[in-house]
Amino acid sequence: MQFPTLTSPHTERPNQVDQTMLMVVLALIPGALAMIWYFGWGILINLVLAAIAALLSEAMAQKLRGRPAFGTLRDLSALVTAMLFALALPPLLPWWLTVLGAAFAILVVKEMYGGIGYNPFNPAMAGYVLLLISYPVPMTTWLAPSVIAEHSLSFGQTLTAIFTRALPAGLSWDALTSATPLDSMRTQLDMNYTVTEIRESPLWGAFGGRGWEWAGNWFLLGGLFLLWRRVITWHIPAAVLGGLLAMATVFFLVDPDTHPFPLFHIFSGGAILCAFFIATDPVTASTTQKGQLIYGALIGIFIYIIRSWGGYPEAVAFAVLLMNMAAPTIDHYTQPRVFGHGRLSDD
Template identity: 45%
Template sequence: MNNPKATTHAPHIHTKNSVRNVMLHVLLALIPAIIAYVYFFGFGIVLQITLSVFFALLFEIISLKLLKKPVGLFISDLSAVVTGILFALCISPLAPWWISLIAMFFAIVVAKHLYGGLGQNIFNPAMVGFAVVLISFPQSMSMWLAPHSIALYDMSFSEVLSAVFTQSFPANVEFDTLTQATPLDSIKNGLRQELTMTEISAQPEFGKLGGLAWEWISSLYILGGVFLILKNIISWRVPTTIIIATVLFALSFYLYNPDGYISPLQHLFTGGLMLGAFFIATDPTSGCSSPKGQIIFAIGVAVMTVLIREFGNFPDGVAFGVLLMNLSAPLIDRLTIPKAYGQK
């Protein structure tokens, strides 16, 4: 047809946001936070990223071959790489190598391909893998390093390698000297010991806004998230609503008893809230598609995160908040997507 105004067959909407392009932007947006992570905690995070990405790609290839799908086509979309990196950013640099193996099996094989593959998964794969290993192996998931500025002993990369692959630690150093509770762990344990938040926040693992080092990493997640919003990779509604809802909901507890509950700023800049808000809850497949649904979804993530942090057994609740809202997303979409004209 030579008429430029004539209507041809679909598709009529063309976008540069292919899956690969989206994933590349996500990877670029994560780089500043990863660099900060290395600066504060050492190269153990690079090792965990390498392991997680390796196992994610391994299980992706095995799944595609079993399903008789073109391996090259689906591997090149980089979705498995992003899943591996997001998971690695949630775990300790000292986590045993088999943690990534188990987590990526559940993330890629169970949460992704058993549901039909990319675009069909109900739950965020990285959070499924994280939740499985967190519940199953809490001790192995709790071996966190202190930031270099307050660490009593800085482990070399070879010592980290030994710890990850053989669970062998320097013989002349006590285990408690090597590891330290995360700020959220310190808050949880301190409140159980009837310490006040003023006393807890005076401990060296806390900074001006939240957890020492974590406040910088969280700020760089925000920077990466803004980059994704400006590039139209993610919607602004989900991260913005999660941040606002977290502040308002946390403030209701904090105003009631400032020494008994976490401050809104500490909620924002301690733990994985910013990673969850900009890089995990914004997953279009496992989230909501309608604008109103995205806001409801984000409020649910924020509320569940705060409730788990304040009253739950786990120090952080981002993963569980996202997974619970993933489960609710189809119903929320059904109730919030406007009906087409003439539909009953």
């Protein structure tokens, strides 16, 4: 009898890229739902727009490169990029900015470097930074969370606002929008208010901004799910949050009046999303365990530095991109000791 020949190992492989990506998509859903709950339909519309733009861009790039279009669409990596990108966007961002950012992320940041596995920068964060630098005003126009908002827009009104910038009669942009907790904390600290005074505003919840902190909790849940399913390891999330907490704690202890308490930094803005979903993007992160700790901790530290003394209230994207650049170097210097090396016996 004749049999086919193949090389070892001859096993059913437990891991698959598309399944890994699917886990990430699933893990993002609770946080995404919370965001939609607190900030309205705009979040959902952003997600859909970004997903369509990203998947189309990916398919187009595959076609241009002469590869089967559905080959890499199936691995869901473009969908993950789109979701992470969309969840960072303000709810009423003009549609074309969402599309532009997502297409840039996929076409320029990912595919022009060779597609999945080859991009040095996190596509979602690079897309976000492109928009933030080029269109700072719409990118920082956030809505107040539903728990404190006086007005809320229906799905149709949101769609109109996103596609035509027209608001329902009697509503002005000023009445709808509100600064993010990070932004307001920063602005008011600059105006010499103390943290205690600032937190008297109804914007604030137990840890961070109202709404924001709860979205953070749901992302945390998704992150723990990824840890449980071993899609990610604890190293990067722990290091990111640890680095951020350490910085925040030190400065809080030095002067609690001008430095918000440490948990504020964790539960405001995108710190949790970053720690579990963005910094853990395997392609652009450090790959050695020791390297991941350094990589994560430095992201946490950069988040604090840029938030506190940089030009933007939120710093996740910048911190991640900065450390993306450093990842290969970190990897080079944190190679594990190979078994049987460096512990030679005396003889």
